[in-house]
Amino acid sequence: MSLRKQICTTLLIMTCQFGIFPNDAPAQETDETTTASPLSGANFNFWRSYINARDTELEWQNLPWKMSFHEGLKEGTKLGKPVLLWAMNGHPLGCT
């Protein structure tokens, strides 16, 4: 990352903290925002939090997955461990 980009990123983080994203209008949702509320710039944060996965839901992505069956077999041989192959979409525990 270039120095310019690093500085810009720092500034971006600072501006994010002051709430310019995702829209110019500040987030106005309250505890009264529910799934019955229409999507708008004002309640964007509610919908983001509702739909997006939280870190605790994505802990399985922090595991050191290999991106091919072959790489998994090679690493399994090296470590003397069996291989878990996930060959489908969604979630490795079937939680889609």
Added chain:
Amino acid sequence: MLATDEVWRLQGGNDFNQYQKSGGSDPECICFQKMASQGHYGAGGGTKQGIYLCTPGGKFLASINSLSGNAVAAVLERGLSKWTTEQLGIGTTPAATSTPSHRWEWSYPEHGLVLKQTTRYLSDSPRPLAERDKRFNFDFVWFDPSEVMMFIPSQPVIGMEFQLPKTLFERFACYHLIETAHGESGIYHSNEVTGTFQGKVIDVKPGSLKIQVSGNCHSLSNRKEYRGLSPAKQIKIEFHGSFLFDRLDKEFDQFELIAKGRIFNSADENTSSRSIGWYFKLADPDKPAERLSPTHVHAYGTEWVKQAPLPLYNLKPKNP
């Protein structure tokens, strides 16, 4: 050890017997085919998608394809128990090197736009954040560098409103705003989606542009795919988001889009329906798991996506 891979490539198309008879010989694929033929879908043609446990030498231990986390966990325990008690041994890796003829990941659009998509059903009764559906799905959306520039007006001025090109609208509408919250879905053809995708310039600086985007989409299909997947009959969608574009590096520093839709079981809006939501944000290019290809990238219909030699049955890239 954990590995994820594209099942269609590993099984050599729809029928691995046909793959082997016609000379298919990739050791990695043959190993998978032998192993998977002992699994939940057995030998013969058809998909072998699922979760497998095997020895590093490729001997089958256990497998399943289920939406139940408990069922998957039970199968993993059974496989590990077999590994421990039967002492099947490590064996040798089937091939010293991997020589795939094609990986969709090879078309990853470096310096383009890559979005991570999360899809989740929304409750139909008014509910707060704490009571959301715990099950979700995800995917990735790809745009190459030339498509990235289509998001940007040529002479931006604060307050300026503009229409985003049909190509960008269709990338979302046909291949990503589909019903995948709890599983797979077919795609829409371009003549099955209508709507708008507009932008508004919020801020202009020498080095950056801030754009707000919004729009709607109406997807309507009555197709019944033979062997392939059909999309939902009808979805009505509204979306809203914004992005920050680096004018010097010609890349996005921030991108967020939320879409909220209502899925209907027929073309009639008086039939049963349910709500669904999609959230798109920038993927992290440094995480290998976020460089996976979009599920329906084979149908994008762009030259920069290198097509696989194995035919995908009945999945047409463009209008029939």
